[in-house]
Amino acid sequence: MASIRRRGDKWQARVSRHGFPSETKSFASRQDAERWARSIEQEMDRGSFVSRSEAESTTLKEIIERYIDEVCPDKRGGTDEIIRLRATCRSKLAKLSMAGLTPKAIATYRDERLESVAPGTVIRDLAYLSSIINHSIREWGINITNPIPKVRKPPAPQGRDRILSPDEEARLLSAVVPTGRRNPWLLPATILSLETAMRRGELLALRWSNVDLQSRTAYLPMTKNGLARTVPLSSKAIEVLSTLPHSIDGTVIPLRACTLHAAFKRACTRAQIANFHWHDLRHIAITRMATKLPNVIELASVSGHQSLAMLKRYYHPSATELARKLG
Template structure:
């Protein structure tokens, strides 16, 4: 049973229940003390008292750390997710205990983040945050509600429609040539992306044991959507791979994702090419392939899209070319 009394200018609530240690806490108002006492009694009645106390002392930063160590390594893109989690741990929000994490606090984080990054980045942050909290609730016995479920997410941004123009391709390939300290892997990596529409991670994880230059194919055992696929190679793609040196560890491209992204941005800057992401090369390659493979089923088999709806996001037909087909 709870008792409320005023002591030293504060309101002290004390909850005693058979089978549980007495719980005491002081508040500035009587209503706050009564509310806390009711919550403690309810938790005791439902067997959640101990887990609730643990959540009261567990910080969001602790949950994110454990999630990064135990869950992220099992997910595709786990290394990139870990980078986002470390950034979340540096926010003021991460210093709050799990029971103090409110929708208002999450919304405040969202609004502050939107001032510096786009909607897509904030959506990914909120997704990671919600996943970590849900995992803690289901797997680690952290007795809290998920405040992210009550927070409005930013509008999903429209898909990019940026394609690499022919004149830009010439300038970009010129700036990617291995002159001086420039990486020898960038030019063949970009050329292969434009010839195959493979994703960045698929190419960086490519191993020679899965490359068959005679059959003109590359086998991808682990793709983004979880379905293995075999990618056909054009004669240009075969020539690009044939010129690459073989490494002892079996990897085709000896370059990390971060190094590659930095080198690509520098090459774009030197070429005077604005607003081009490496992933835009996949859009460009898919649109070019569509001219040779009008059968959407065949095209999807090459690009690895599981649905026609997703394929449409990457296929950007040229209106002038379509007009010529109409006659």
């Protein structure tokens, strides 16, 4: 039998049944408290009751923080993910309880984010949140239905095809030359990216123990797709690596991803280059490699792509070059 009592300006309902944990909830009126208690008792009688107390008492921020502490440390790229999730914790959405995560609340969060960031960023944010919510449901017993699949996603942006002109590339390389307070690792990192087509994470994780200057290779034991890859090194890449000092921690480029990102952004500003990201260097590198490695299998083995469709997103030949080949 449920017990209803007044506590301050609220009415508290408590349902206690053998074989079930006690359920307690407060309401503004006695009628609401009685109605809730009857519905809980009916679910217990039918054997369909599942407690939502933890979902109602736990906020999204608390779930994200637990995810950061328990899950992110074991993930590749966990450091970058933590930065993104810390920002999410400061949003209005994070203050809601897990039970309060309705499709309407998610849609409001989506629209607010679209006012300040690109659709691609919002799509990634929603994917992160969906993964965290599913993890809390499977592993931590949070009894809710993931609302994110019910929310319309922003249209996916077209793949980037930003390629530097010869003049822009000259200005960029001039802007990353280490003078004054500029980061001394930015120039070699930029050249190596253009010469090897490595992803930023792969380049920053590269260790001297995996670099063989004699055989002109760099071994990547773990890449984005979870597979190892050996990258051939061009003469320019060998030249750059040969001049680099060896850092104490054994990494070739001893920088954090956020540090490299900030330094490169400042360099693009100095060079007056707009709408250019670090990852665009990989597009340029693959496009150039395609002229030297016309065999798609060979090109994919260097770039690390597992499908031709994905590789095509990174290869940007000019119409003039194609016309010249046609004769």
